[in-house]
Structures are given as C-alpha cells and as structure tokens.
Amino acid sequence: MAWTGGRLLARGWGRRVGVAAVIAVAFGGAAHLPGVVPTTPLPEADAAAAAPAAATTATIVIKLGGIVSGYSPSSVTLEQGGVLTVVNKDSMVHTVTSVAVDSEGDPLFDVSVGPRQTNTLVIPATLAAGKYSFYCTLHPNMRGTLVVTGEGGGVPAPPTFEQALRIPKVLTGRHITIPMKRAQVRVMPTGPKTWMWTYGGSFPGPTIKRPTGSLTTVTFVNDLPAKAGAMTVHQHGGHQSSADDGQPATYLIGHGARRTYTYPLRERGRPEPAAFRFYHDHRMDRTAENNWRGLQGMFLVTDEREKRLGLPHGAYDVPLHLTDRSFTADNQLTDPFPGGGMHAWMTGPQAPPNDATVGKRILVNGQFAPYLEVKPGQYRLRLLNASTFSAYDLTLSDGRPLTQIGTGTALLPRSVERDDVLLGPAQRADVVVDFSGLEGQDVILSTVPRTDTTEGTGSRSAAIMQFRVRGSARQHARVPDRLRAVPAIDVPQKVDKVWTFGLTKDSHGSFWSIDGRMFDPDRVDYRVRRGTTQLWRLRNTTTMTHYVHLHEEQWHTVSRNGKRPPPWERGLEDTWRLDPGEYVDVAATFTDHPGRFMVHCHMLDHEDHGMMAQFEVVG
Structure with missing residues (x-):
C-alpha cells in the first residue's frame, strides 16, 4: 500500500471482482454525481441526530443468497476512523463500494470479500461526516x-470533465485494411498514455461505416506481439458466412498473418436494415482478455431511406462506445486474468460464479470522463455497452427523456420515450436527446442502480460524461412516432429449442454451461435446416443475470416471460437480458448461410468459462 495525495492506494494489478480479501480505500473528496445517489454531508447537529451514539465498530453480514437478501443490516453508523467488518456467508464474492467517488473516479471506500470470508475496512479519519450510499x-x-x-x-468535490470527447476515425471504403497492433492511447486526462492492443492504433478502433447492401471486405493484419497469439474478429449483429463470422477456434489470424472477412450486408438478396454494430475479438478462452486489452471497434450500416425520416444526422449523430477498465498508478491496464492454462479457472477464488471482470473507471470512446460540446438541438446518440461484465442504466442529470428509436440491430417500429435505458454487455440503444433551450448549461450522462428488480445483477453508479450546450443550432430534425415496420415472420406455435443457461459443477470444478455442458468447438449442439423458421427459448436457471447473444440471423423478440415484450424490445435484436428465472422466446428464419454459428453469454468471462454453444445451419 502507498499514500498518494492523501489517498491510500493499492499497488500492483488492481482489483478484479472475484479476488477474495482485497481492500482498496480511496478518499480525498466525494463527488456529487448528477443522476446517482450522492454522498450527503451532514451538519454536526444532523449527524448527531442520525447517530445518537458514536460507534467505533460495526458489522455487515451477507447471508447465503445475498443477491436477494442484500446486506444485513442495510444501514450502519460509524465514527471517523471506525472499523467496518464485512462477513460474507454467501457462495459468491461481494463488495461494499461507495457510490460517491473522488475527482479521479475512485470510490471513497471499497472492500471485496470472498465466499465465506471476512474482511475489514477502516473508515478514514479525513472522510467528512455524512451519509454515504x-x-x-x-x-x-x-x-x-x-x-x-x-x-x-474533507469537503466533497464535484467531478471534473477535462477531455474533449474523441470521435474515432471513420472508414468508408469498399475494401478496408486494419492492422492489429500494440499502441499508446490517451485514456486518462493526465499522466502517461496507456499501452493497449488496438485496431488501427486507437481505442476503440476506427468506425467502419458502409451503406447497406454494399459488399464490404475488411482485412485484419495481426501485427500484435507474438505472445498475443492468434486472433479472430466477429462483426457483432452481422449476417455473414460461417467462415466470416469470427469463429472462436477456426479460421484464425496467426501472428504476422492476415485474413479478409467478407460482409455482404444483404439478407435474402436484399439490403439489410440499417444498424449500429461493433466488431471485436472472439478468440476461444481469451475473448475477455483480448477485449479488455482493446480489440474493439464500431460498425455502422447506413440506409439512404433513413434520411427521409428526418432524424438528426451529420455532426448531430454521435456514436458512444461505453466500457470500463482499471489502471495502475502510471495509467497502464491492470491484468486481472488468472493464468495457469486450460481450465485452471475452474477452481479457486475466481472460479464461476466469481469470475467477473469489472473496471473501476467507465470510459466513453476510450476516454475517462470526457465532455462533448453540443448545440441546443436534437442529437442522435448511438449507445454501445462494450464492457466485459458491467451493465449501465443510463439517465440524464436534468431528467430529460431519452427517446429510443432503435436497438442497434435496426430501428424500432415506433419511437419510445424513456427516463432511463438499461444496457448490458453488447447491447445497443439508438436514442435521440433534445438539448433545445439549454444554452450555456451542462448536462451529465450517468449510470444509476437499476430498480426494476430485486434479483440478479444490477447496474453501475457513476457520472460518465458531460454535454456542454453552447452556441446555436439551425436544425430541422424530428423524431417521427412511426419509424420502420419489423419484417413479417411466421412464428411457429411451439418452441423448437430451449437453451438453458446454468452453472454446473463436476470433478474438475465449476463452469458456466448451456444445457449443462461446457463449450466444445468440435461439438454441434443443435442443427436447423436452412429456409426454416424456428422459435427458441432462452432460459436462465442461475442466480445471476446473463446477457445472451445469438449470432447470424434477424432475430425477433416474441415474448418475455410469456408476455408481450416491452416497446423497446419489439424490433429486431441480437442480445437479451435474462434475469434469474427469466425466459425470452425469440424467432428467426435461417437464410443464406449454412455452417456453424454461436450462442453465448456476452459477459465475456462467462463465455470464456463455458457458456457458449454452437448451432449449425444445414441444407
């Protein structure tokens, strides 16, 4: 441990949620974060009223099934310098982490406790009296x-937004070449740049932008260090051949080699719907690590017909890549991934279900706490959650709505006005925000704890970025109520296939499973004939939320838990949230491309640790 600028920091690799008995205490100024529950400093009289008797020690117990039962008690009182003991009787890792953060984005206190372990946290004597969520x-x-x-x-200090938002380079050519290489990237506003594995030398990589229906080839060149090994690239949400889909164990790009992927951007011979996708590494057993190191980029499929709708465009159309990372004191990525070779992860403190990689700092387009100067008009924000595990429930600090017009896979049939938008890993939302009438004001995009469930995995709490409304706008954009009708599909009356997402144990340890089995690239788990339409059920039997991704086809959400899906799930989709005990019925027609394709959880540690399967389109 080391004292740095009045804060106690942990040296070394940082924290991977799942590592037992790690204490990281950070203090030196809480943050009043718009859109989240802030620290509330109390006047001396109020503090005394809130806690009649000063306490030097307090204990929080997390019982078996803590995801449901929560903390016991849920509220504790301690004097400055007191000791908080956290007893975890559960089979999962849990943390006690301050919602309020300092100006660098670190929580004011943070303690991680492994399964059936106990840990302690000393409340800094310099922490101001008050209530801390x-x-x-x-x-x-x-x-x-x-x-x-x-x-x-200390007096809580507001967060600062020091970096202008970086918009990734846009590539529009029919034939594109992108080198994969190690490069330095400006992530934090000050200090050294961060070494990352990149597409084209930036994080995220360049945005590929192509008109629908236009054949596109992208050649990826593996110029990464030799130790990185072979790579593969998946265009998430795309409809392409099996060989071009980013197979996890075949068609790999070796060190020093290159591979060209062909994307027709057509389905049944017709142009695909316009979409906001992304491309990323999909290497078996290493997807989480390779994405963490930086191998991600955005992919926009455009449609000239959208212009007739009058949606914001040009400079008023902004893609936002959201993800999280942890860094060392010199701004380098931590290495939270256990070594040990094949399946060593099945035992020990990081074995499933304790294998979640969560970064302390949330980044937008590869930057921590950026700002974007906007004009007082309507902006189309294309939101992508590219995190390995974290979910974000996005809201604006002044309470103005986000009007959702699409899922990322396609436009919705109707626009939906929402107070907040929950996005899990790999999910996207196409939203419009109207900044009219806010000249000279600042609006903060935050993630808040989701309140729509008491079970499963929730969402992060933090201020993410700032919009600075300046100047004036001459704009004629609008958001029509009706957008694009969903293509018709003849949904079968009966479910053809149930995919069950579970946690399984065997003699080697624990692993995430689909239908009770760990992923095997040599095994086909289900076959479907090309040209047929099928109804599949995605079912979660674990106590953790999963975000399930289906490759290849144009997927329709038929029902959620037997009921009509909410309005924002009534368009085409490729990734669904499954809270504990939930099931979602989806349907698609299997067209064009025979071969093997993936079903998996897009919490990337879960994917790497068994929760992936293959279906094969035949005929």
Whole structure:
C-alpha cells in the first residue's frame, strides 16, 4: 500500500471482482454525481441526530443468497476512523463500494470479500461526516447506507470533465485494411498514455461505416506481439458466412498473418436494415482478455431511406462506445486474468460464479470522463455497452427523456420515450436527446442502480460524461412516432429449442454451461435446416443475470416471460437480458448461410468459462 495525495492506494494489478480479501480505500473528496445517489454531508447537529451514539465498530453480514437478501443490516453508523467488518456467508464474492467517488473516479471506500470470508475496512479519519450510499459492484441491486459521524473531514468535490470527447476515425471504403497492433492511447486526462492492443492504433478502433447492401471486405493484419497469439474478429449483429463470422477456434489470424472477412450486408438478396454494430475479438478462452486489452471497434450500416425520416444526422449523430477498465498508478491496464492454462479457472477464488471482470473507471470512446460540446438541438446518440461484465442504466442529470428509436440491430417500429435505458454487455440503444433551450448549461450522462428488480445483477453508479450546450443550432430534425415496420415472420406455435443457461459443477470444478455442458468447438449442439423458421427459448436457471447473444440471423423478440415484450424490445435484436428465472422466446428464419454459428453469454468471462454453444445451419 502507498499514500498518494492523501489517498491510500493499492499497488500492483488492481482489483478484479472475484479476488477474495482485497481492500482498496480511496478518499480525498466525494463527488456529487448528477443522476446517482450522492454522498450527503451532514451538519454536526444532523449527524448527531442520525447517530445518537458514536460507534467505533460495526458489522455487515451477507447471508447465503445475498443477491436477494442484500446486506444485513442495510444501514450502519460509524465514527471517523471506525472499523467496518464485512462477513460474507454467501457462495459468491461481494463488495461494499461507495457510490460517491473522488475527482479521479475512485470510490471513497471499497472492500471485496470472498465466499465465506471476512474482511475489514477502516473508515478514514479525513472522510467528512455524512451519509454515504454503497452497493455491490458485482450485484449492484444490493444497496445500503453508511452514516459517518464526527467533526471536520474533507469537503466533497464535484467531478471534473477535462477531455474533449474523441470521435474515432471513420472508414468508408469498399475494401478496408486494419492492422492489429500494440499502441499508446490517451485514456486518462493526465499522466502517461496507456499501452493497449488496438485496431488501427486507437481505442476503440476506427468506425467502419458502409451503406447497406454494399459488399464490404475488411482485412485484419495481426501485427500484435507474438505472445498475443492468434486472433479472430466477429462483426457483432452481422449476417455473414460461417467462415466470416469470427469463429472462436477456426479460421484464425496467426501472428504476422492476415485474413479478409467478407460482409455482404444483404439478407435474402436484399439490403439489410440499417444498424449500429461493433466488431471485436472472439478468440476461444481469451475473448475477455483480448477485449479488455482493446480489440474493439464500431460498425455502422447506413440506409439512404433513413434520411427521409428526418432524424438528426451529420455532426448531430454521435456514436458512444461505453466500457470500463482499471489502471495502475502510471495509467497502464491492470491484468486481472488468472493464468495457469486450460481450465485452471475452474477452481479457486475466481472460479464461476466469481469470475467477473469489472473496471473501476467507465470510459466513453476510450476516454475517462470526457465532455462533448453540443448545440441546443436534437442529437442522435448511438449507445454501445462494450464492457466485459458491467451493465449501465443510463439517465440524464436534468431528467430529460431519452427517446429510443432503435436497438442497434435496426430501428424500432415506433419511437419510445424513456427516463432511463438499461444496457448490458453488447447491447445497443439508438436514442435521440433534445438539448433545445439549454444554452450555456451542462448536462451529465450517468449510470444509476437499476430498480426494476430485486434479483440478479444490477447496474453501475457513476457520472460518465458531460454535454456542454453552447452556441446555436439551425436544425430541422424530428423524431417521427412511426419509424420502420419489423419484417413479417411466421412464428411457429411451439418452441423448437430451449437453451438453458446454468452453472454446473463436476470433478474438475465449476463452469458456466448451456444445457449443462461446457463449450466444445468440435461439438454441434443443435442443427436447423436452412429456409426454416424456428422459435427458441432462452432460459436462465442461475442466480445471476446473463446477457445472451445469438449470432447470424434477424432475430425477433416474441415474448418475455410469456408476455408481450416491452416497446423497446419489439424490433429486431441480437442480445437479451435474462434475469434469474427469466425466459425470452425469440424467432428467426435461417437464410443464406449454412455452417456453424454461436450462442453465448456476452459477459465475456462467462463465455470464456463455458457458456457458449454452437448451432449449425444445414441444407
């Protein structure tokens, strides 16, 4: 441990949620974060009223099934310098993490406790008296309150947004070449740049932007260090041949080699719907690590017909790549992935279900806490959650709505006005925000704890980026109520296939499973005849939320838990949230391309640790 600028910091690799008995305490100024539950400093009289008797020690117990039961008690009181003991009786790792952060984005306090272990946290004597909301970073639906009593202490400071948002380079050519290489990237506003594995030398990589129906080839060249090994690239949400889909164990790009992927951007001979996709590494057993190191980029498929709808375009159309990472003191990525070779992850403190990679800092287009100067008009924000595990429930600090017009896979049939938009890993939302009438004001995009469930995995709490409304706008954009009708499909009356997402144990340890089995690239789990339409059920039998991705086809959400899906799930989709006990019925017609394609959880540690299967289109 080391004292740095009045804060106690942990040296070394940083924290991977799932590592037991790690304490990281950060203090030196809480943050009033618009859109999240802030720290509330109390006047001395109020603090005394909140805690009649000063306490030097307090204990929080997390019982078996803590995801549901939460913290016990959910509110504790301690004086400055007191000791908080956290007893975890559960089979999962949990944390007690401050919602409020300092100006660098670090939580004011943060303790991780492994399964059936105990850990302690010393409340800094310099922490101001007040109420501090806390949550579990792994299961953010678990929430509580710490009341700190005493005199003096630091005054909470607001967060700063020091970097102008970086818009990735856009590539529009019919034939594109992108080198994969190690490069330095400006992530933090000050200090050294960060070494990352990149597409084209940037993080995220260049945005590929192509008109629908136009044959596109992208050649990826593996110029990464030799130790990186072979790579593969998946165009997430695309409809392409099996060989061009980013297979996890075949058609790999070796060190120093190159491979060309062909994307027709057509389905049944017709142009695909316009979409907001992304491309990323999909290497078996290494997807989480390779994505963490930087191998991600955005992919826009455009349609001239959209212009007739009058949606914001040009400079008013902004793609936002959201993800999280942890860094060392010199701004380098931590290495939270256990070694040990094939299946070594099946035992020990990071074995499933304790294998979640969560970064402390949330990035937008590869930058921590950026700002974007906008004009007082309507902006189309294309939101992508590219995180390995974290979910974000996005909202604006002044309460103005986000009008959702698409899922990322396609436009919705109707626009939907929403107060917040929940996005899990790999999910996208196409939204319009109207900044009219806000000249000279600042609006913050935050993620808040989701409140629509008491079970499963929740969402992060943080201020993400700032919009600075300046100047004037001459704009004629609009958001029509009706957008694009969903293509008709003849949905079968009966479910053809049930995919069950579970947690399984065997003699080697624990693993995430589909239908009770670990992924095997040599095994086909289900076959379907080309030209047929099928109804599939995605079912979650675990106590953790999963975000399930289906490759290849144009998927329709038929029902959620036997009921009509909410309005924002009534368009085409490729990734669905499954909370504990939930099931979602989806349907597609299998067209054009025979071969093997993937079904998997897009919480990338889960994918790497068994929760992936293959279906094969035949005929």
